[in-house]
Amino acid sequence: MFGYSMADIGNIVVMQGFSGLSMFTVLLLMALGLAIIFGQMGVINMAHGEFMTIGAYTTVLISKVAASYGFTDYYFVFAIAIAFLLAFAVGYFVEFIMIRHLYKRPLDTLLATWGLSLVMQQIFRSSFGAKEVSAELPEWMLGSFKPTPDIDIPINGVFVMVLAALVTFGVYMFMYKSRWGLRVRATVQNRTMAGAVGINTAKVDRVTFALGCGIAGIAGAAFTTIASTGPTTGTLYIVDSFMVVVFGGAASIVGTIASAFGIAQAQSILQFFMTSSMGKVSTLLVIVTILMMKPEGLFASKLRK
């Protein structure tokens, strides 16, 4: 078949399947934080990418410290935890001084967070330099896992996959099984009523926003294994993140998952059979068409209008 042996084709199908899954988890991790903020609070956070960059720089710095103390093998776990905490803290602060004054003006949040993203980019540039840096990865994370001599499964891809699964599970537990989640959902469904029954909605907003930012931090930390870290790294991810969230239906985490899966598989398969750019263009065309028919996204939340 086309001059390739059956074994070749089989191997490629396996690796291509994995690369589709891997892209799915990357998109999912990118979009989860945004889905929480945009979906639950209706805030369009244009600085989402920069919160990822916070996570990425945290990882790079910790990797440098780790390298000088010789515990390079394990630092990644700490890096992710600290990336989360740091992005969470910054998010908490940003909500307090900026976002909470703009809840009734969604378009102004768009502008304000975009401005925030520019400010953050310049802060990164001034403090870490304009050049791109890379984290020193633990030895075990480099290279590939080989079930057979001709199949390579990238270990960093597996790592991102596991992490995405854990984070998604965590978010699910938080939103649907914890008291906090209950309050968040109550606030989303009916803010006034939630306030009336004694939920501190301002606090709920702040924690929700910070949580979304924290998850962005985790994503940023994870992406140091597959891509670069520079002041403008965030801009590489922001468009894809929004695409996933909007396509999935803003208020639904299941929608985000389904949308990340669909986009990743479509793009991955199309890019294999067409050129890379054409694959991307075709995927976007499909998304635009579907959004024209279903403007609310794949899984619109059923709210009484």
Place this chain on the structure above:
Amino acid sequence: MSTSNRRGFMKGALVGAMMAAGLISGHAFAADYPTAKVNTTGLAVTDSTVKVGILHSATGTMAISETGSIQAEKLAIEQINAMGGILGRKIEIIQEDGASDWPTFAEKAKKLLEKDKVAAVMGCWTSASRKAALPVFEKDNGLLFYPTFYEGLEQSKNVFYTGQEATQQILAGLDWIAKEKKAKTFYLIGSDYIWPRTSMKIARKHIEQHLHGTVVGEEYIALGDTQFGSVINKIKLKKPDVIYAAVVGGSNVAWFKQLNAAGLNSSKQTMLTISVTEDEVLGIGGENLAGFYSAMKYFQSQDNPENKKFVEAFKKRWGKDAVIGDVTQAAYLGPWLYKAAVERAGSFDVDKVQAALPGYTFKDAPEGPVTVEANHHLTTKLRIGQWGKDGQAKVVYTSDYIKPDPFPKGYQ
């Protein structure tokens, strides 16, 4: 002939004689070159100073790349000033920020030329920024020293190109890899904009017509794309002898990281890239690059004395961790070439400086002697470097001198 004219003539002859004396002794004093004589077009040249502009992106996406150029140009200017300046005049730098935004480059170029009246500008990095600023330089008859290796297809009397044009960087490198690795099949991959596309067009023609090889795949990645899984699988299926790559920016890092993670490291796959210098290695990480090749005219590891001196001075000025890539070195040439041109012309007037530079050989260039050609590009050598884990390249091949050919026949 009236008296005043004769006096003018005598003065001119005197200046000429003094100029010759000055050049021989290696020192020039401003008094030997009265400002009224060396500056007839109203540039910002006084008895003791000359203003030169630096126009790069210090902010925005391109700051990653352009910072090195700014540093190199400042270093060269400081060194020139320490030697007494140009025709006895100290260089004053006026730095403007192009902010990674092409119209801003044009606007700032206009400001530098029309308001500050700078005698020359060191600047621009991307082709887009150069194309945006070019009409301003041509209209105001300014002088631009442009450091980046680029796609060619341009020649302006107002620009000196201190980096390589595409054929200088591509042809000799492909010849080398075809011979050295007995490569027959090539996979071309680049970012999706003018430089990689023009470069790949030239590469494909050369591979097919001169090397009698086959291009088994040609792929362009959207700028900023970080997902290479499908592309890498395609490469695995096609099994090319050589991957020829021109991926830039954030994508570049992702490309190398994912290539390695997918098991395609240098022990299994030969790759020649034209878009990785020491600057990019910082982001990509030496371990992801080890064993792959870059085709450039300059590598920091070159061990000629001029380069050792340059690297030492650069690190002393900008920190011991500073690295020097191809473009940074090319940017360093700009001020030195300008100094030589003014001294050859005995004048700061742009037309005279332009006419004086072609034919000049800069012997002390860190990369080794370079000659300015009539088409305003440099005759240089091409080097192939093999990357090591430490982020430095070992030069494994140096070509003969290659004349610049910005409009290559048979490659368009």
